[in-house]
Structures are given as structure tokens and as C-alpha cells.
Amino acid sequence: MTEVEETAVRTAAPAAPRGLSPTRRSRRPVDVAELVTRARDGDARAVARLISLVEDASPALREVAAALAPHTGHAQVLGLTGSPGVGKSTTTTALVRAFRQAGKRVGVLAVDPSSPFSGGALLGDRVRMQDHAGDSGVYIRSMASRGHLGGLAWATPQAMRVLDAAGCDVVLVETVGVGQSELEIASLADTTLVLVAPGMGDGIQAAKAGILEVADVFVVNKADRDGADQTVRDLRYMLSLGGRHSEAGAWRPPIVKTIAARETGNGIDEVLEKVEAHREWLESSGEGHRRRSERAAREIEAIALATLRERIGDVHGSAALGSLADTVVAGGTDPYTAADQLVEQL
Secondary structure, eight states: OOHHHHHHHHHTSOOOOSSSSOOOSOOOOOOHHHHHHHHHTTOHHHHHHHHHHHHTTOTTHHHHHHHHGGGOSOSEEEEEEEOTTSOHHHHHHHHHHHHHHTTOOEEEEEEEOBOTTTOOBOOHHHHHTGGGTTOTTEEEEEEEOTTOSSSSOTTHHHHHHHHHHTTOSEEEEEOSOOOTTOOGGGGTOSEEEEEEOTTOTTHHHHIIIIIHHHOSEEEEOOTTSTTHHHHHHHHHHHHTTOSGGGSTTOOOOOEEEOBTTSTTOBTHHHHHHHHHHHHHHHHHHSHHHHHHHHHHHHHHHHHHHHHHHHHHHHHTTOHHHHHHHHHHHTTSSOHHHHHHHHHHHO
């Protein structure tokens, strides 16, 4: 079985628990140090195994995170989001091609919708990106969203760390699609590309729901279609209405027209120019450090909350909780005081 096939099989497997608690499935012993060493040497199987450990919330997860930490912080993270059908996967493929021509190693995390029956990803992105499957300088991983809101999989932040530690210069993260609850990519990416396409009736309506606030670069894909210029004008008008981008010293998102499906990838070079300009602005303004610090803070908070949920789960149905509940029913205390007492017992 090839590495691509092996990874696809794992990704399509039934969903792992959504929290960070270890799974109960039996696993062979894991030599984390060896896996990290092999991953840094470019071993795709080691990278795949590390990401699988993350997705499965393995008992070795904390050891994996500790081993990766000294080798992270170098990759540029680009997020791609947009409504289904705007060409996210095609644009991702074109960007990978351009980065590889520039000699950069690229990692791709493509988050696919989960099947409501098996919990696995549909693997559509892996099928669409086969052009790069044989390139040792590209690592592509489809991840199941597994019911997680925000357009990403819950394991995405740690999977990004794996690719970063494995020597990827650029990590592309493609979301499921855009809705008002699917804007989490903005908190993970250094630069967020929002894709829209002409002829999609709800394209600008989606922008009103919050896309304008998360975009660092707008990409009007399928620009050979009728209505592309009107889409650009609509975006410019909406940007003129205000928002965080209108503040003094703020980055104003450029709008680039592309035809990513063409072999030449029309407009992709200009997208890369705007991404590079945004990277330089992040460094000069200090916004890049602020974003990464905020990203780490949210990740720490998520882990801490997951740990608290596990502990609360341990007391569910316990004698202490039952006693407090009886006291509240009897009027001896209020639910807030009882909750404080319960937390103290954790």
C-alpha cells in the first residue's frame, strides 16, 4: 500500500473522539522521538503517523506536542476559504505548483466534510490534488471535520505543527466551506485568502456575514466568467463601507482575479505577490507576532477547557453532584454557589 493510499484509508476511518482525551483503541508502542526525527528527514510515512496520532487523540499526544515544539514556528501558514464551488482545491493546486517552482516545501491540510454515517472524510480534495501526489516536496493530507464547526477539523492546529516541524516552508489549510460559523481559519492562518466566484448568487451575501472581516486577500476565481468585473466592484464597494480594514495603519485586502483551472494558473503569480506583501506587513507592523500569540493562547485555552470537561464528566452522576443538586432543590443554596463548590472539588 502506498503512502497516499495508506493515509487515505486512515482519514476515511470512523471518527475519533472530539475531545483531547486518549482513545481506548489498542495501539502498538510509539517511539515519538524516532517519528519526529524521521519526519524532519522528509519521511512521509512518519509525518502521516504523527498526524494520525494527533487526529486519534493518542495517549502519546502530549509527548508528540513536546517533541515538535523546538522545531516549529518557521512555516508560513496560508488559509483558503470560500463557498463550495468557487475553486478552492483548484486554487490550492495552482498555489502548490507555484511554491514548488520557487523551491519551497509545501504541506496541505484539506478539510473535507465528514460522512454522517462513518464519520470519515469524503477525500474529495485528495482526488483533486493528485497532480502533486508523487512530489516528495509536497505533503497532502485530507482531514475529516468530524462534526467540528468552524470549517476545520479539531486536530488542525497540531497537524499544522507536524508539517511545520517536518520542514514545510508553507502550509496551506483549505477549509470545508464558508458559513457564519466557518471562519475559524482566520485565527489559525498568517494570511487568509477568501475565494469568491462570479455567478454565485450568495457570494456577496456571504461576505456580509463576516467574510470581509477575515480576508487578507480576496481572490475572484473563474474570472473568465461573465460578471467577474462586477464581483470585483461589489467587493471594493463593501470594503469602502468600513470595518477593521479601514482603521489607521490597517492592512487593506487587495482583490486579485484568477483563472486557477488553466494550466498557466492565470493570476496566481499576483496572488503570491499580495501574500508576500502581506507577510512583510505582518512583520513590520508587529501584527504577525500578535496573531501567533493569540493563536497559541486559543490553543492553550482549548486544551485547558477540554481537560476541565473531562474532569466534569468524571463527577457527572457522582455523590457530590447529587448532594449539591438536592441542596439546590431544597432551597438551601443556589445553582451558582453549588457550581462554585463543584469546581473547587475538581
